[in-house]
Amino acid sequence: MRKHNIFRYLWLAICPIAILSSCTKFADSYYEDPNRPSKASGTQLIANAQMYLSSVSSSAYGVHYPQYLSLTTYTDNTRFIATNLNFSTWYIGPLMNLESVLQNEKELNANEGPVANQIAVAKILKAFFLWHVTDRWGDIPMSEAFKGIDLPNPKYDRQEDIYNALFILLDEANNSVVSANGNIKNDIIYKGNMAQWKKLGNSIHMLMALRLSKVNPEKGKAEFIKAMNAGIMTSNNDNLSYPHLAEAANENFWYNSFTVQKRNWYALSEVLVNHMLPYNDPRLSVYGDKNSSGSYAGLEFGKLVPNPDVDIPKISLFGSTIRKQDSPVHLITYPQLLFAQAEAAKLGWISGGDGQAKTFYEDAIKQSIAQWTGGTSNVATYLANADITYDANKAIEQIATQRWIHLFPYGYEGWAEWRRTGFPNLTVASDINGGQVPRREGYPTQEASNNKINYEAAVKAFPYGGTDGLNTRVWWDKP
């Protein structure tokens, strides 16, 4: 009898289950996230990637490798305490946005400008960001990167292969730009002007080519000439500069540091001021502020015991005119291209020899002063300094030193060019990083667990040996 009862109840329960098994449909609204869009505009993804441009320069680490800035208060970053830095910002930030554009070409909307031009801009920016990443870390994931869970362990590509792939990417971008009615929408940098994008792509291409001067000058020369002939920047109006705004959401990093967070941490380094002050460099008053006695002075680099209360009144803090809320951040600039051509002429990559090199060198300095100060009236006086006047016997050093001054405060670029040329002479105390100026940044420590096999293979394959840290050379930095 008892058993019988149970079955009766069981049936009562099983009935609704039988009914339910056919009810697996829900309203469509459950399959649409009301908080986030499922379709993207290509130019809006590109615009978001552009927002990362200023961080390529505005970095609390990069500014210290070429010793542009010293620290007044917490000096760890000038003592290179952090040996391994994370490249996640670039991979999951701008590069993934650009990949999303490139992988979904068919879904791009031509109402936002020719699809070919959207793709070309995405390629140019992808090349720029990957160039930045490879110059910092060396061999990095590229060919197997950005594939999500389909390829959870992307291998590290050799830097040489990355350079070659980026040259091709930039060629493709240069060749595919459509000029007629070509403007694209949502462009923070050039307001849609494709002629300027095209010049930027070729300018990046040319500067990348110069990086090969030590390791593969033949290839470097060929790519250099190809890019130059394809059309590079022709004035400071073409510069790749990130236009910050006078609002909290898009403000300058240094404004945030000094004015919002009230951190008077960053001062011109002693070595920088020593290369500018004796020659009345007109850029010095822009780069730094006067100290309490009305003159310019650099701060010792990498102090063991900081003493901000005593030091700050004596030295030049990072210049207040370039750390306003909307101060732009300069990346690829016309003067840097002129310096590159000066060097190429001196190296014999392009014709003209010393005469041509001198012309480019003087024009580069003039355009640099124009970019930073807005005028050129004091250029002639500056060029007349004996050490500044072009000297064929130490032309490479002069060009490199002037480029180093010009690139301030774009530390990662200044550092790359220092690593390549060795000028100006930079040293650190013996208790900082074993007495060595860093030559590379270590891989993110997560990679040793998340991507173990490929990480270990990359470390083992360092082109000139060494361990994963600050003192190993990347491929183009041939000893």
Add this chain to the structure above:
Amino acid sequence: MNQRTQGGLSSIGFYNIEASIDRPIAESYKSEEQTRSAYIMTSLGYKDTYFVDGSFRRDISSTLPKDNNAYNYSSISGSFVFSNLIESPVLNFGKLRASYAVAGSSVPPYSSLMNYEIGTVYKGATGSINTLFVPDVLNNPALKPSFANSFEIGTDLKFFKSRLGLDFTYYQQRNKDQVIGLSSSVATGYSSFRVNAGDIENSGIELSLTAIPVQTSNFSWTTTLNGAKNNSKIHELIPGIDAYQLDNNTYSSQTVYLYANKGAAFGSLVGPGYKRDEATGKILLDNANLPIQELNKDFGSVIPEFTGGFINSFRYKNIDFNAMIDFQSGGKFFSWSKMLAVKSGQAAETAALNSNGKNVRDPLADGGGFEINGISEATGQEVNAFIDARTYFRNQIGTRIYEEWLYDASYIKLREVSLGYTFNQDQLGKTPFKSIRIAAIARNPWMIWQKAPKGIDPSELSAGSANISWIEKGELQTVRSYGFNLSVKF
């Protein structure tokens, strides 16, 4: 819905979103989900000796992918009071119990949909530029429901008219397809993947022994000893990934991670430590005689070997006395506050005397400095040298050598003591009260023994965002409290 001003207010004292100087932040968030369930359960008993419970459930969830949104799960448990079948002067109660249960669960709303995120707006001179970005977490259109399969077997025994009791349980839980955020190589374009992690096991034993050694009309003593041991293990994550990051902590660009790696002990600490000489195990020194850092060193597991408690209660006439002891054996933890105390020069060792009888902070030229012993990496020779204390404590071990700040969490602690007096009905007479108990209580009165240095409390560690304790980062110190307790029954 969330709105706020940005960049300040345009008019003092005018509190309105429209008074925002910059573009105000305006966000709305909506989340909807629906689950349809059917459930049956049954509970059967026979002769008060055999018991069986069973249940079955079917869920249909709107958050799962459309074509795979229904799942079933069930449970069964049984117990057997075998003491009913035997007559024993020793054993007066004996029960065997076993259960097997599957618990299914769905996924968070929209986590199987691929979407973009709204980015910052750029308010340019020629109009606003809206931006979008690819999310950092990769959603998964192939998500499946997850199932926790748990098996438990145990026994409850009572001997000598319940004067002695023993409870024992063994449990094993295997989580199949558990939905986790699996941190990935950022080179994939994402910081983590939402995945069904293959097979994660959690198993252990729990043991409890209760005894009443003395029981007279005036005096009784009850004692309980319990212990537990838990093991977790990852059998399978997803193909190609063997490391599951449970948590991490970054300070001054140095990161310590808590990992659960496939096949290895759960909860291993990984971080920057000393580079050591392979032959002697001594630390290697650079040209300035400073320790050399090696990254990604495995510091061992944070999981304790066992934990437990020991509780004793004594009663003499109306007076009762209770004491509760907690203990733990093994398990590592990282002490961030100890590291910072050394880094900032507040720990005693940063102002200790060295073998010259000088304060380590004194200049090297005056015989000060920290005395370091190790092997020079460059020459391979043993080095004994004095180095600048600030460089050593602040820039080296206080920043870059996490190995120095790992401690064993073993401890024995007197958690609570109370002494009480109960007024019974006879004493209370005609008052409306049935009984009144007044007691003095001390909580956390005594850390009897701990392996970690004084000043760090291993019994109050933090779990961060993980679900196991592994880090000590200046938690509010445990408070020793004394109090009185009055309980009145009517």
